[in-house]
Amino acid sequence: MYRIITLSLLLCTGILTAQEAPEPVTSVEGITEYQLDNGLTVLLFPDQSVPTITVNMTYKVGSRHEAYGETGMAHLLEHLVFKGTPGHPNIPQELTEHGARPNGTTWYDRTNYFETFSATDENLDWALDMEADRMVNSYIAKKDLDSEMTVVRNEFESGENDPGGVLMERVLSTSYLWHNYGKSTIGSKADLENVPIERLQGFYRKYYQPDNAVLVVAGKFDPETTLELVQEKFGEIPRPERELYPTYTREPVQDGERFVELKRVGDVQVVQAAYHVPAGPQADYPAIAVLMDVLTDEPGGRLYTALVENGNASSIFGFSPALAEPGFAFFNANVLKENDLMEVETKLKNTLDSLAQNPPTEEEVKRAKDGILKNFEIAQRDANRVGLTLSEYIAQGDWRLGFIFRDRVEQVTVADVVRVAEKYFKPQNRTIGRFYPVAQPDRSDIPEVSDLTAMTQGYAGREAIAEGEEFDPAYDNIDSRSVTGTLGDNIEYALLPKETRGNSVNAQLRLRFGNLDALKGKSMAGDKAGSMLMMGSEKYTRQQIQDKLDELKARVSVGGDANGAYASIETENESLPAVIDFLGEVLRHPSFPQSEFDKMIKEDLAGIEESRSDPQAIVFTEMQRRMNDYPKDHPFYVMTFDEEVAALKDLQLAEVKQYYEDVYGGGNLIFSASGDMDVEAVKEALTRNFGDWTSPTNYERIAREFRAVKPDMVKMETPDKANAWFVAVQTLPIKDENPDYPALVMGNYMLGGGFLNSRLATRIRQQDGLSYGVGSQFSASPLDDVGTFMSYAIYNPENREALEKAFREEIDRARSEGFTAEEIAAAKSGWKQNAAVSRAQDRSMAGELGDNAYLDRSMQWDKQLEDQMMALTPAQINAAIKKYIDVDKMVLLRAGDFAKTESVKKP
Secondary structure, eight states, X not given: OOOOOOOOOOOXXXXXXXXXXXXXXXXXXXXXXXXXXXXXXXXXXXXXXXXXXXXXXXXXXXXXXXXXXOTTHHHHHHHHGGGOOSSSSOHXXXXXXXXXXXXXXXXXXXXXXXXXXXOOHHHHHHHHHHHHHHHHOOOOOXXXXXXXXXXXXXXXXXXXXXXXXXXXXXXXXXXXXXXXXXXXXXXXXXXXXXXXXXXXXXXXXXXXXXXXXXXXXXXXXXXXXXXXXXXXXXXXXXXXXXXXXXXXXXXXXXXXXXXXXXXXXXXXXXXXXXXXXXOTTSTTHHHHHHHHHHHHOTTTOHHIIIIITTSSOSEEEEEOOOOSSSEEEXXXXXXXXXXXXXXXXXXXXXXXXXXXXXXXXXXXXXXXXHHHHHHHHHHHTOHHHHHHHHHHHHHHTOTTHHHHHHHHHHHOOHHHHHHHHHHHSSGGGXXXXXXXXXXXXXXXXXXXXXXXXXXXXXXXXXXXXXXXXXXXXXXXXXXXXXXXXXXXXXXXXXXXXXXXXXXXXEEEXXXXXXXXHHXXXXXXXXXXXXXXXGGBBSSOBHXXXXXXXXXXXXXXXXXXXXXXXXEEEEEEGXXXXXXXXXXXXXXXXXXXXXXXXXXXXXXXXXXXXXXXXXXXXXXXXXXXXXXXXXXXXXXXXXXXXXXXXXXXXXXOHHHHHHHHHHXXXXXXXXXXXXXXXXXXXXXXXXXXXXXXXXXXXXXXXXXXXXXXXXXXXXXXXXXXXXXXXXXEEEEESOBTTSTTHHHHHHHHIIIIISSTTSHHIIIIIIITOOXXXXXXXXXXXXXXXXXXXXXXXXXXXXXXXXXXXXXXXXXXXXXXXXXXXXXXXXXXXXXXXXXXXXXXXXXXHHHHHHHHHHHTOOHHHHHHHHXXXXXXXXXXXXXXXXXXXXXXXXXXXXEEOHHXXXXXXXX
């Protein structure tokens, strides 16, 4: 199987299961609650009198839930969730296309996303599908973080322009010593600039789950049909296994008045006061809400009368948000420069402190209650507004708290207002903030470490790592130094021992097994068997495997497919035998844990969904499918995205285990290594671990048959992708022993295989500026008459025609004019030196030694190829290019957002 995997957030996607429609849990004043099996709460509020629908998704996570170094993360995540998913790659565009009025907001206890749109079945289906998709499949990508961080930072910086807003942050952070209500929701600038994407992704996976969310649908819709649609869209998302701990940090009782002073450039003085008060659901809160109106209402509020009417303050305001945990009441007064700030502060405090001696009147309390109840009633008249305001009560713990709050406000008395004033509005529970504008700031900047000279001068360090020998990577020297042979009937080895820096060694182990009959229809099971090898064994769990490799100071990758398995090793001399022992354990005794299998399948499914809209994945998958036109049950068959999803969902762990039992074995094992090693110790370890490992089935190599790619021009749309991919491919009936092979290798090197001076790169990148990445590749099998020429480019979709024209012209020019003697001389020198660099690297040499062992070759084959290439004439190279490389015999594949650019070009 073939798969291009790009970086992605690996997010879980559930498997749709048939479920009964949920029954109502409760109903209050036209709003009905339902619960899905995965924990999602659903609130339906139908109102046929409005022509719109509001979908509001509330996640019970806000800045209250952020940890150290995570300030602002909930708000930053709100921005990134608009960046798209594999299924909805451009959410802003979709919102526009559906005529929606959307937004997202973040507060202390919750984050919500909503969209109001015309009431149609298609719009509702789209909105629910989008919200379900971005619940668990949002990209949360590094590139989006990099761009959006600057946007949020700009939002942060705009807030820094407001001295009153900055003072409020200082007051609340002083009022709260420990609780996150003392931290601004927008967060710290340093955290915004430096938060790792992995931490943001972890925050998303933890809190953006169905059991931590409430979906509200309000407006003109059919409840039964909508509930079925909700079940269809959200029911497939699994309930997460993680457990959310309730936040338990609480502020100690404040035991004295606190003060904050801020001095910045500004034009108006500010005084503020904050008090600790109960949470929204607590019985005292409705009386506090009434008291806040008594104090701050215009024009009859007591603070307005005391501070603004006489000209001491230019304006006042106050609020006390209903929060899930004990919150605050906050007051602000702006004071002109020419007025006395301390006089205003004294009057502010006196007004608040005198409430017990000068209690509110019946008229004041009634006026405040009437205003609160009026606003509640007006909001209830608009289903869409109800759909949004429910978020605030959901954040407190239950959506019905809104109605309970209304009922409690109706019962508030003057005595209640006086009681809460005496209990909470006292000096010992107060924090005062003062802002004094200054002409020039006078601050102490804390320096970073800048000059390391004093720290590093004279530092000697430890004993230097052992140096390696001066090794000559010549072909003859490699052959003379190599140790090759067999162990028993099944193990072949090819070792190049030499002294290396740090006693390092690179090695490869390759198993080949099975035959066509044994492997038919087993591609997916074989692929996942290889993926499971490092997930656990009889002796080690997955974590213990990683711990063991750390202990051995080894970097090891193990995998496989339907045709074989491999291990790649990088370690040091002393550890190599122990690493081989480790490989014996994981290769021969895998445990195939169900939990790891389930996670792997979910990750693979998420990767496929991301690939569906990725131009690179789309174009290369289509290329491989056209090059490998085999029956569906053949190991070389390349699946479509849909086929792979279906195969993954159908695959059972038992099938993977059975595949391993039926096919895996060491009947054809090749071990190759280059670097510092004890040859005898390596041979002993190989015999000890694999000498008795037989294969259940006979190994027979599956030959690849030449299949000429049918010439074609294919254009695949990937909406809203700024970058497009171009691939041109041609299959050739040639293997690496063909007399024309050296000329084609050199011709490709000049055409597009070298660096930026190749023909394609010079024209398409350097001259025309159409592509950042452009090149070509040529390969031929050592065993079958199957060769491939492939060229690729990335580019802006609007440059499609120009790029394809340039590509065709350069291929045609190479065919008609050929390459010059000067080009060929430079290419020969570059190719030869590049080959020498590869032979000097132990990692590549370990691979080549293994390949040569399988093919019964030595480095003399490579030496002969180099001699042939150095002897090539321009006529030979040009004839080979003209004979084999032809655009008219290629399939040209393009994936990108061409529809957008082409529509712009139309008159």
